[in-house]
Amino acid sequence: MDNRPTETRSDFVESRTFEEIAPGDSAVLRRSVVQQDIDLLAVLSGEAMPVSLAGTSSPGSAPGPLAASLVAVLLATELPGPGTVSLSQSLTFHGTVAAGDVLDLSLTVTACDPGTRELELACDLSTETGRKVASGTLRVRPPEKKVRRHRLELPDIRMSRHERFRALIAEAVCVTPPVVAVAHPCSAAAIAAAVEAAEAGIVTPILVGPRAKIALAAEEAGVMLDRFRLVDAPHSDAAAAEAVALVRRGEASLLMKGSLHTDELLRAVLARDGGLRTERRLSHVYLMDVPSYPRPLLITDAAVNIEPDLAIKRDIIRNAVDLARAMGIDEPKVAILSAVETVNPKLRSTLDAAALCKMADRGQITGALVEGPLAFDNAINPQAAREKGIRSPVAGVADILVVPDLEAGNILAKQLTFLAGADAAGVVLGARVPIILTSRADAERTRLASCAVAAKLARLAAAAYGKGTV
Structure with missing residues (x-):
């Protein structure tokens, strides 16, 4: 007994030869446009593809890559099908395409040339509401022999536009950012993280550590220190203690790890005398x-x-x-x-x-x-x-x-x-205040988001204690 699963026609795509096609034959395709489609086409075109979520692209060019991809799908799967050679396309674009649009594409055979065995097809691309997006003509050559193949199993591609973190960072920007005491920012990565957040308007850093080492790190990172307050401390343990003291004195509402080890910073935070302990772990x-x-x-x-x-x-x-x-x-x-x-x-x-x-x-x-x-x-x-x-x-x-x-x-x-x-x-x-931990391996977006989370918590805490918005 043959126990192999029965194959159905839906498992395959099959072409039609020139002799099997006549004027008036047509094929249709409906596709809901999602942001993923727009993102993938933007990546393939090197971010040059102007279709946007808001549909604000310039008329006449926005739907081009998307229309071409849908036409290619319908030619390769339905009319004429696999093995088709596309010879020419002449499309006119009438409007923009945005995520959320439902598009209807139709291809209709308008002429068959026995001498060249070529077909001319009319193309119409519209939204389900009837708004015309693109129209034109195609010239193709069907395969000489019938082609039948399995439908492709496409990979599940997921992309991130980093929208949540971008929104978080944008929300954290304010005119008077909360002050953060940065403990021992004595590496290029550590000082760059603090400066990036300052330049983005998320925090105002106080740099705490050996003045000479901080200056060398800033030079390596290519940043200027003249606009930041710098508190001199001889070594990493002293820098951690002084950064904590700044918070206790109310001169900072956030704490940030620089290039010292996490244990060094937390040791100062957890100190029974002069630390930032609460009843919480x-x-x-x-x-x-x-x-x-x-x-x-x-x-x-x-x-x-x-x-x-x-x-x-x-x-x-x-x-x-x-x-x-x-x-x-x-x-x-x-x-x-x-x-x-x-x-x-x-x-x-x-x-x-x-x-x-x-x-x-x-x-x-x-x-x-x-x-x-x-x-x-x-x-x-x-x-x-x-x-x-x-x-x-x-x-x-x-x-x-x-x-x-x-x-x-x-x-x-x-x-x-x-x-x-x-x-x-x-x-x-x-602790009494949020503590920002960043890593050298973090992307700039990640470092900014860490600062943004802490800044939001600081503002909420200030409001809860009746101090207004930081």
């Missing part, structure tokens, strides 16, 4: 924009707490929830991650997840929906959650992913960044 939160995920995604903790216990995980969640709410997510959906979605006494992360959910039920964690344990797939993919039979308002649509430990969080965040093309802005919460 410090924790790091990545605010990520993942191209394949339809909403902002927060991952915590990937940089501060190595093996957090139950009490620390509670604070990690509370810090992340505060950030999510500041970012406009009124009731964040929190997924407590593990390797599995069921409680297993041999996996401490599942026991912690169950306990954290009960703590949320009892009001020890508020302002969010908390669910766990959840595996990564059923935390962020609705279909995976359905297949596992998980019924939860969090499963498949999580806003916050709480990882079992720093190792897991760091690996997850870097996988999303370097394999999935995600943007990641990082901030440490739980």
Whole structure:
């Protein structure tokens, strides 16, 4: 018995030869235009393709690449089909195309030349509302013999326009930016990060560290220091302590890591005398924009707490929830991650997840929906959650992913960044003020977004304490 799956005609495209075509024959194609189409064509044309989301492109040129691509699809799949040779095209463009338009393309055979075995086709491209986009004529030659082939399985291409981070950065720009104490900006990358944020109007930096080293770093980075306040400190530990002191004295409302080690900065923050402690545990939160995920995604903790216990995980969640709410997510959906979605006494992360959910039920964690344990797939993919039979308002649509430990969080965040093309802005919460952590590997957009997140938190805190807008 032959158990191979039966092939249907929809699995194939098949051409028509010259003898099988007559004047009046036609083919049609309907396509909804999405921003992804516009982005891909812009990339292929070296950003020269003027179709825009707003449809503000100049008439006569905007729909060209998109119209040509749709015509090519219809010629290669329907009329005449695979093996067709396109000889000439003469198209006139009547209007612009924008994301959201539904386009109807029709090709109609107007003449068949037996001598050359060529066809002339009339082309009409309009929106579903009847607005004409393009029209003209084509000349093609069908294949001499019938061609039949499998339909191509096209790759799922996802692109990021970095729109969420661009909007976040734009929102953070203000006339009087919050002041940030930058601890030990003694490398070109560290001082460039502070200066970029200053030039963007997001923060006003105070540079704290050895004056000579800061000057050398600025020279290497090609930036001028004359417009910034510089506080001299002999070494990195002293710079961290003085940066914290600036915050305590009210001269700065943000703290930023320069080229010193994170532990050095946090040691000054956590000092019992003169530090910036609160009742909360410090924790790091990545605010990520993942191209394949339809909403902002927060991952915590990937940089501060190595093996957090139950009490620390509670604070990690509370810090992340505060950030999510500041970012406009009124009731964040929190997924407590593990390797599995069921409680297993041999996996401490599942026991912690169950306990954290009960703590949320009892009001020890508020302002969010908390669910766990959840595996990564059923935390962020609705279909995976359905297949596992998980019924939860969090499963498949999580806003916050709480990882079992720093190792897991760091690996997850870097996988999303370097394999999935995600943007990641990082901030440490739980101290009196937000702490900005940047890396030499961060793109400028990421560094600015990290500063923007912290600046937004600072403004909200100032407003909450009745100090007005920073």
